[in-house]
Amino acid sequence: MQNNRNQGYPPASTNGQWQQQGYPAAQPQGGQYAGYDNYNQGQYAQQQGGGYPPAQQHSQYPPSAQSAQYPQTQPAQGYSNQGYPAQASGGYPSQAPAQTAQPQPSYGYDSKAPPSGYAQGGYPSGQGGMQQMTSQMGQMNMGGGGAAAPAQGGGRYPGAAPTGAGGGGAYPTPNAQTQPPPPTAVPEYVHVCDPKQIALTAGVLPSQSSTAQRAHVPLGIVIQPLAETESECPVVNFGAVGVVRCKHCRAYMNPYVTWMDGGAHWRCNLCGLMNETPSGYYAALDETGRRTDLAKRAELIHSTVEIVATPHYMIRAPMPCVYFFVFDVSRPSIASGALARACSAAAASLDHLPGGKRTMIGFLSYDSRVHFYALKAGSPPKMTVQSDLEDIFLPEPHGLLVNLAEARECVDSLLELLPSMHQHTTDVEAALGPALEAAHEIMKPIGGKLSVFSSTLPSIGCGRLMNRDDPAKLGKPGEHKLLLSAAEYYKELAFRMSHVQISVDVYLFSRYYTDVATLNDLAKFTGGQTHRFPAYYDTKDGEDLYRLVTHSLTREQGWESVIRVRVGKGYKVTDFFGNFRLRSTDLLTVPCIDSNKAFALQMAVVEKGVESQCLSVQSALLYTTSFGERRIRVHTVCVPVTSFTSHIYTSINSPVVTALLFKQAIARVTSASFDKAREHVRKSVTSLLRSYSYTSGAYSTSQALELPDNLAALPLQCLGMLKHEALRDRNVLSDKRAAVHAYLYPMGLNEVEIAVRPRLLPIESLDGKSMPQELELTAASIDPSQCLVLDDGKSFMILVGNRVDPKWVNTVFEAMDAKSMRLRDLEENSPTELQLVYQVLDSIRTPFHKGTYVIADGTQDAAHFYGALVQDRTMGEQSLDEYMQFILRR
Ligand SMILES: [Zn+2]
Structure with missing residues (x-):
């Protein structure tokens, strides 16, 4: 969380300078993956840094020395063990759960106090500023451990464990004196998974479905397998022994298996089956039952490892990195500057594409042809034009997809010339479907990443779409139907793309309706993502598009990948959320996976419940790295189970709960309706907090509800979801709504968290040494002599108070006309005041930010700013005060 909340990016420069500027300024040479294979136990344990983190750097792979011949084979399947057999009743040692629930902590939330008083009551409202933020992050890291969240420090529960940045103690231990803690799930020598990569909704789970029903805790996992972390992932090579897996459920060897019979057998922690130890993998046990070779076996110490896949896991040689571009060259695309900017971003990325010498590249463009x-x-470069859209054929057998290094000059020249080649066009048609069919044809022997740039609603050939926007339906019961796909074509094409390992990123620029909901099917089922720049205009959006495209092309990528998640006996996965295609019942096909992609899984307790003391969850990502190796990235999480709801409540990880609920709600919009989606969020959080209030005694006594630190943000997160433009009951145009869904649905915890609970920072009196303190999301935080920035992860909204020093305003902003202002461009000799504002914005800017809007308080536009203050009564929903009282209402 820390990193993404403060993701560093090369300082923004003026519009004019961007094009000349080499990208990316902050690229480390050699990159953090240079030492990929040197697994370092000591480093891996360091997960929680406090304070203000340094700018994050892009990872960069060393160029691959391999130059494997690339066979043109059938679509890769790769995963040879698809069958996930029913779990047998294995004898997992059962142990007694912890005993006796006891009185709950008292954390003073005073619902009668004015909003600004929450901080006193321990409500993490932002008064604590950076400290506060860090504390929340700490919470997330702790709880997020989900994975043995409580055991972050090395398997020691409860909250006495050092919390690092958590400081405030995400796990309050009020009962430590009177109530035995839940059992420990993690041996002290084990390094748990980084919660940035895998996290459960709670670090202690209900053992029985009756407990789950009583606790009302949403059960689920959020996995972001390639999320950037501070530590390197240990690489394991089983060599001649072969990858060691459970014979029954096919789980991978991990630190939580149990060794028996002097090391001759091991019991699987997922299904309970007793497995024979392969002779080449045998080691004797010491007097404590641990393997004597423990220190040499990364997979027995580290909960996250990357296993070198044997040929058994491949049906063809690992593919090279393939980047293919489809550009819209119609009149609107030329006129807005979108084409020129996309080409310059692609050109600037060429030196930084992962994949080294094997990287391949190709281009197409389209208008009515x-x-x-x-x-x-x-x-x-030689251009061939096809105007017969019914029967697209490839004009050349060779040269349409080429090795980048070999054809580099030609590629550079094409990207430079492309905008001018079409600059006088008057063509306004868009044959997107035929262009995509052609791209599919060219890419299908290998697969790869397809970036599609579109400035117009597809108008001719296959896949043409009609304007079906109907603002009259907004706010009406059938509104959600505007978000259903209008045509099966794009979904069907996406399935064909996924089948041949193609992933699609879609960039949309039209100022008119473009049917984002339908076009997003291309990304949704191929592991890609859709980004929309409504009414793209280069001076307004150029830098943001450039930043986004270069990030999307150069971030850490995995190829031809599949993900399977196994859960231990007593639980099952009941639903999946994210951008993928589901193959068989539980295999997620993700042709390209990158560091930003997350997947949420919903779980349920099965009838019998968990018979053992803990529950394991194991996620396995089988993929080809950008440097051409087939790997299996395995994350194993092991958490205690309990029949006491109090244990569960203190281990809840609110950001994971929020991300799961938000993704479920987005899915529910199209499968049911907006009302049903909102009801799901409201009911889930309210039931959880109500049942917590029963446990804590607040409900019966009608006292104010006092929430422990780890739950304290949940009410505001709930309101943030209900008021978010993804779900709210207020007019949001369907394209905008579809674009918001398309952005957040595949994103990780950080992006969801900042979207539902934006950050509010004062920026008028900066000292350049520390970040300004985060303020509560209420109008009460607004001081007319301050200038505030509201960051929702998507854009910056700057509110200029009525009494801010006019000299400062004039230094930082320039007037566009009588009513509007913009942030001045940063130049070499810009005044310190402006530099300090950029310093703050750049430190929280992510590649996904689009737009900085400056609003003078008192103008009509200020309503947008106030509407985003989710702690107040806005968007027809309750204020935080009202909601807290509502929870306790009988
Ligand atoms: Zn097993």
């Missing part, structure tokens, strides 16, 4: 570009070393 499809243009092919043959690339050949030593010659200029």
Whole structure:
């Protein structure tokens, strides 16, 4: 969380300078993956840094030395063990759960106090500023451990464990004196997973379905397998022994298996089956029952490892990195500057694409026709135009997808020339479908990442779409139907793409309706993502598009991947959320996976419940790295189970709960309706907090509800979801709504968290040494002599108070006309005041930010700013005060 909340990015420069500026300024040479194979036990344990983290750097792979011949084979399947057999009743040692529930902690939330008083009552409202933020992050890291969240420090529960940045103690231990803690799930020598990569909704789970029903805790997991972390992932090579897995459920060897018979057998922690130890993997046990070779076996110490896959896991040689581009060259695309900017971003990324010498590249463009570009070393790019859209065929057998290094000059020249080649066009049609069919045809022997840039609603050929927008339906019962796909075509094409390992990123620029909901099917079922820049205009959006495209192309990527998650006996996975195609019942196909992609899984307790003391969850991502190795990234989480709801409540990880509920709600919009989606969020959080209030005694005594630190943000997160434009009951145009869904649905905890609970920072009196203190999301925080920035992860909204020093205002902003202002561009000799504002914005800016809006308080536009203060009564929903009282209402 820390990193993404403060993701560093090369300082923004002026619009004019961007194009000349080499990208990316902050790239480390060699990158953090240079030492990928050197697993370092000591480093891996360091997970929680306090304070203000340094700017995050992009990982960069060393160029691959491999140059494998690339066979044109059938679509990769790769995963040879698809069957996930029913779990047998295995004899997992059962132990008695912890005993006796006791009185709950008293954390003073005073619902009668004015909003600004929450901080005193321990409500994490932002008064604590950075400290507060860090504390919340700490919570997340702790709880997020989900994975043995409580055991972050090495398997020691309860909250006495050092919390690092958590400081405030995400796990209050009020009962430590009177109530035995839940059993420990993690041996002290084990390094748990980084919660940035895998986290459960609670670090202690209900053992029985009756407990789950009583606790009302949403059960689920959020997995972001390639999320950037501070530590390197240990690499395990089982060599001749082969990858050691459970014979029954196919779980991978991990630190939580139990060794028996002097090391001759091991019991699987997922299904309970007793497995024979392969002779090449045998080691004797010491007097404590631990393997004597423990220190040498990363997979027995680290909960996250990357296993080198044997040929058994491949049906073809690992694919090279393939980047393919489809550009819209119609009049609107030229006129807005979108094409020129997309080309310059692609050109600037070429030196930083992961994949080294094997990287391949290709281009197409379209208007009312499809243009092919043959690339050949030593010659200029050769364009061939096809106007028969019914029967697209490839004009050249070679040269449409080429090795980047070999054809580099030709590629550079094409990207430079492309905008001018079409600059006089008057064509306003868009044959997107035929262009995508052609791209599919060219890419299908290998697969890869397809980036599609579109400025117009597809108008001719296959996949043409009609304007079906109907603002009259907004706010009406059938509104959600505007968010259903209008045509099966794109979903069907996405399935074909996924089948041949193609993933699609879609960039949309139209100022008119573009049917984002339908076009997003391309990304949704292929592991890609859709980004929309409504009414793209280069001076307004150019830098943001450039930043986003370069990030999307150069971030850590995995290829031809599948994910399978196994859960231990007593639980089952009941639903999946994210951008993937579901193959068989539980195999997620994700042709390209990157560091930003997350997947949420919903779980349920099965009838019998968990018979053992803990529950394990194991996620396995089988993929090809950008440097051409087939790997299996395995995350194993093991948490205690209990029949006491109080244990569960103190281990709840609110950001994971929020992310799960939000993704479920987004899915529910299209499967049911907006009302049902909102009801799901409201009911889930209210039931959870109500049952917590029963446990704590607040309900019966009608006292104010006092929440422990780890639950304290949940009411506001609930309101933030209900008021968010993804779900709210207020007019949001369907394209905008679909774009918000498309953005958040595949994103991780950080992006969801900041979206539902934006950050509010004063920026008028900066000292350049520390970050300004985060303020509560209420109008009471607004001081007319201050200038505030509200960051929702998507844009910056700056409110200029009526009494801010006019000299300062004039230094930082420039007037556009009588009513509007904009942030001045940062130049070399810019005044310190402006530099300090940029310093703050750049430190919290992510590649996904689009737009900085400056609003003078008192103007009509200020309503947008006030509407985002989710702690107040806004968007027709309750204020935080009202909601807290509502929870306790009988
Ligand atoms: Zn098993």
